[in-house]
Amino acid sequence: MGSAEKGANKELIENMRKDYPLGPHDKPQSMCPAFGSLRVGLRMKRVATVLSGSACCVYGLTFVSHFYGARRSVGYVPFSSETLVTGKLYEDILESAHEMADPDRFDAVVFTNLCVPSASGVPLRLLPKEINGVRIIGIDVPGFGIPTHAEAKDVLAGALLNYAKNEIESGPVAAPASKKSDRPTVTLLGEMFPADPMNIGAILEPLGLAAGQVIPCREWRELYAALDCGAVAAIHPFYTAAVREFEDAGKPIIGSAPVGVEGTNSWIDNLGDTF
Template sequence: MPDVIPLQGAQSDGRPCQLHPQSMCPAFGALRVLTRIEGCHPVMATDAGCLYGLTFVTHFYGARKSILAPALGTAELMSGEIVEGTRAAIDTAAQEPGCRLVPVVSLCVAETAGLPEEMLPKRVGDADVILVRVPAYAVHSHPEAKDIALAALLRRLGDRDGIPAEKTLVLLGEVFPADPLAIDAVLRRMGVEATIVLPGRSIGDLRRAARAGAVAPLHPFYRESVDLFRKWDMPVVGGAPVGISGTYAWLKSVGALLNLDPDLVEQVAGEERAKAQGLVQSMPLQGRVLVSGYEGSELAYARLLIEAG
C-alpha cells in the first residue's frame, strides 16, 4: 500500500469533482433556537468532538451562555455512564442564576448508546428538564432540528388550561427581526389583539401559544410543531404574507380563521395589496433569477419575483 494517496488522480479524465459538500451537524438549528430563550441553559449529551464544534458555531452566532455537557469518551460509553453524566450536567445547569428551563440536546453518540427519557428528571429546582432528540443520522437539516426542538418545548410547556386568546395569532418560523413587527402592525389594523412569534426568547410565549386562536407557519418545515397545534384543534393559516396575491390571500385567511370583521379585513387586505402592487410596478424586472434556499421560504420569494416580472 503506498504511503501517499493521490487525491487528484480521479479527476484526470476531465470530469467534475466527485466530492459532495457537507453541511454542519443539523443539531445546530436546535441550539440556535434554545440558546436564545431567556432563562434557558442547554445541556448536550454528546462526545467531545461534537461538543466543541457545535459550541464554537453557536457562540459564533451570538449565544451568550454556556452549553454544559458530561464528559463522554470511550470509557464512559463502555461503562454505561451516559445517564449519570447527563444528570450531573443537568444539576449543574439548573443552578445557574435565573434558570427555568434545561433542554437536554441528545446527539448521535447518546442516541446510539441509549439515553432513556424516563431516567432523566422532569424538573430540577425551578427548572423544567426537556429532552430534545436531534441525532444527525435521523435529522437531515437545520430547520427540521429547529422544528423538533420547538415541538418538544411546546409539548411540555404549552398551557391549554388558561383563558383562550381567540384573537391572538402565532407566527411560526424565523424571519428577519423587523418582519414580525411589520406583520403585527398590519394584523392589529384588522382587529388582531396580539401575535406570538415562535421560536422566540420568552418561555411565557411557549405557554401562551397553546391558547392562541390560530397559528400561521411562515416556513413549511415546521411539520411536527404544526401537527401539535392541529392536535390542539387550532386552525392553521396557509401561505405567507409575501407578494401581491400572497399577502392579500394570507390576510383574508387570518381574518376568517380568527372571526374578525370581514369588512375591516377586506379593507386592510386591499390596502396592502395595493401597496405591494405599486411597489412592484415601480421597479419592474426582466430576465431570469436563480433562487436557492433550504428552509422553504425561497418558494415564496420565487413567486414574488414572478409577480415582479
C-alpha cells in the same frame, strides 16, 4: 442511519423519517443540524443548554455558536466507550441535571443528544421532568435523522411547546411579560427578522386581528402566549412538531406566508375563513 435503525433507538429514527424526510442522500444537508436547536436554546433567557456527543462535535457547535454571538456557556457531558456501553453516560447526564437545576438561575435546562448517544439509545426521555422547580427537557438531534438547522429548531420548539402545553393543562401559569392584545392574535411560527412581525401586524390590523408571539421565542412565558392565540401562521414550512403541538391544543394552522400580491391575498383569505 442503517446502524442506528438496528440499534436501541429504532422508534426515534422512524419518527424522524416521518417528520423530516431526507433529501436525495442519507446525509445531513447542512453543517451539523444540531446547531439549529442549540441556537434556539441559547437565545432564550434563563434556559441552559447541555450537549452530549463526541468532543469534536461539541467543540464545533460551541465555536459556531459563539461566532454567532451566543455570549453564553454551552454545557457538555463527556463520554467514553465504557460509559456509553454500560449506561453510565445516562447517569452522568442525570447528575448534571441535578447540578444545573438552580431555580435562581434557570427556568429550564435542555439536554441534547448528538449522533452517538442518539444512535446508542441514551434515554433522555427518562430524565425527571422537573428538578427543584427547574424544567428538564431532553431532545435527540442526530445528524443522520435531522436534515438541516431548520428541522432541528423545530425539534426543540416542539418539545418546549409540548412542555408548556402540559403545564397549562395542569393549572394556572405565569402571565407573559407583554400585555395581552384586546384583539384575537395570530402566533407566528418560524424565525423572523425584527421588522417582520410589525409588517404582518399591519396586514392583520384591518382584519381586527393582531400579530401574536413568534416561535421560537426568547423566554419561557412567551410559550404560554403563543398557545393563547386564535390561530397559528406557519410562516416557515419546517415546523412539523410545533404544528402538531398547536393542533393538539386546538389551534387552527394557516400555511405559507404573506409573500407577493397573490400570496398575500390568499393568506388573508385563509385568515378570513379561519376567523
